[in-house]
Amino acid sequence: MRNLLLLSALWLPADALACGQSTHIWIGLHAIEHLPPGELKDLLSDPAMQTLEINGSMFPDGGYSPLTQDAYGEDAHWEPFQTAWMNWVMDTYPQPYSDEALADIAFILGAAAHGMADQAYDGVFLTRSLIYDGPEPWANYNSDHTTDVVFVSQVGPQPQVDDETVPYDKLAHVYDLYGNPTEVRTMKLGQTSLQAAVQFVAAEAADPAVLADYLAQFPWSTEHLNDKDMPGSPACMGAVVAAYWQTLWDRLHHDFDKDKSAVIWSWPPDGSFQHERSAASIESQISFVFARAVDQDTLTPDAITVTDEDGVEHPQEHGLYYGNRSNVVNLSPVGDWAEDTTYTVTVQPGVTSFDGVQIEAPTSFTFSTGEPPKVCGCASDGRGGAGFLVALVATASLRRRRFTSRAPLA
Ligand SMILES: [Zn+2]
Numbered sequence: 334m335r336n337l338l339l340l341s342a343l344w345l346p347a348d349a350l351a352c353g354q355s356t357h358i359w360i361g362l363h364a365i366e367h368l369p370p371g372e373l374k375d376l377l378s379d380p381a382m383q384t385l386e387i388n389g390s391m392f393p394d395g396g397y398s399p400l401t402q403d404a405y406g407e408d409a410h411w412e413p414f415q416t417a418w419m420n421w422v423m424d425t426y427p428q429p430y431s432d433e434a435l436a437d438i439a440f441i442l443g444a445a446a447h448g449m450a451d452q453a454y455d456g457v458f459l460t461r462s463l464i465y466d467g468p469e470p471w472a473n474y475n476s477d478h479t480t481d482v483v484f485v486s487q488v489g490p491q492p493q494v495d496d497e498t499v500p501y502d503k504l505a506h507v508y509d510l511y512g513n514p515t516e517v518r519t520m521k522l523g524q525t526s527l528q529a530a531v532q533f534v535a536a537e538a539a540d541p542a543v544l545a546d547y548l549a550q551f552p553w554s555t556e557h558l559n560d561k562d563m564p565g566s567p568a569c570m571g572a573v574v575a576a577y578w579q580t581l582w583d584r585l586h587h588d589f590d591k592d593k594s595a596v597i598w599s600w601p602p603d604g605s606f607q608h609e610r611s612a613a614s615i616e617s618q619i620s621f622v623f624a625r626a627v628d629q630d631t632l633t634p635d636a637i638t639v640t641d642e643d644g645v646e647h648p649q650e651h652g653l654y655y656g657n658r659s660n661v662v663n664l665s666p667v668g669d670w671a672e673d674t675t676y677t678v679t680v681q682p683g684v685t686s687f688d689g690v691q692i693e694a695p696t697s698f699t700f701s702t703g704e705p706p707k708v709c710g711c712a713s714d715g716r717g718g719a720g721f722l723v724a725l726v727a728t729a730s731l732r733r734r735r736f737t738s739r740a741p742l743a
Contacts, residue, residue, distance in 0.1 A: 362491075401526070416688060496524045596680060637664060640677050679697040682695060
């Protein structure tokens with residue numbers, strides 16, 4: 334244990350941005366609950382496959398360990414490497430997939446959950462923390478560790494899993510194909526470091542004095558980690574990951590609809606009301622997630638439009654939070670959003686993934702700065718009671734989801 338704590342202490346300063354390991358494990362397990370019934374949910378509910386998913390959900394940060402300091406970890410965060418792995422799976426195994434192929438899929442789904450969670454947490458939640466917690470704690474403390482410990486104090490310690498199931502030899506082979514060779518022993522050392530971090534975080538989360546310190550360091554972040562209504566929080570990330578996983582599963586089965594599933598998630602959710610109007614507030618921002626990592630050059634100023642009910646464009650600025658080959662877009666209004674207005678955000682055809690898959694049909698979602706329609710259940714209001722309710726339901730259904738958000742909110 335002493336060696337373990339020493340190892341963990343060595344580990345701590347290396348990865349100061351993004352979710353901690355225990356948070357990643359929790360998000361991956363939570364995402365399984367968000368999957369609709371079916372093959373994918375069955376796969377990841379199998380305990381052996383779940384072990385692989387958990388290992389995969391930790392794996393990318395192993396490269397940041399002071400004991401490794403190897404680029405394999407950074408690569409594993411991002412869709413180009415994950416795509417190389419998926420392409421290798423599709424080239425190697427016939428369909429229907431064998432248990433061995435499914436195990437290799439479960440592992441990469443874990444890594445993909447990690448990468449997606451980091452992107453959305455950093456781009457959507459931590460951008461708020463920088464404002465609401467302020468720059469001072471960011472300059473002095475380690476946000477990813479602090480929030481990891483506080484989150485574990487709220488959701489409980491995360492499982493330790495057997496890292497012997499990690500497909501190290503296959504990973505080394507795909508890193509070779511990818512053009513960034515790495516050694517099995519380096520990856521093993523990385524995974525061991527991560528397991529130590531999970532144990533260390535669980536120990537700290539059980540210490541009230543440490544916890545009190547951490548709560549004081551990042552008061553806003555620590556209060557909202559487990560708030561599923563806060564954009565980009567770990568608590569809401571399972572739903573995003575589940576939506577993403579379904580597109581990866583479709584890709585692995587040559588069944589991905591690049592237009593229908595182009596955008597998998599948005600903050601605020603499609604059809605929402607009471608959106609912040611003031612351009613000076615970060616809450617006026619719109620964030621959304623592409624299913625495929627985007628070639629930044631194709632996300633031109635005209636690639637996304639925001640129009641009011643009359644089709645008049647509202648000026649805005651947008652960009653990929655992590656730049657080229659990433660998935661999360663932040664969009665800010667230039668000038669306040671108008672009062673009581675429903676806006677339509679549209680991704681125009683032409684946006685293209687890093688590997689050349691081009692969106693060919695527009696994809697839209699809406700948000701409103703107005704109030705939600707009032708639901709009236711009484712029959713004596715002169716509007717015909719039940720008839721009015723039917724009309725409201727009909728209106729609501731017009732606000733159809735125009736992108737496929739397939740993960741139910743829990
Ligand atoms: Zn990470």
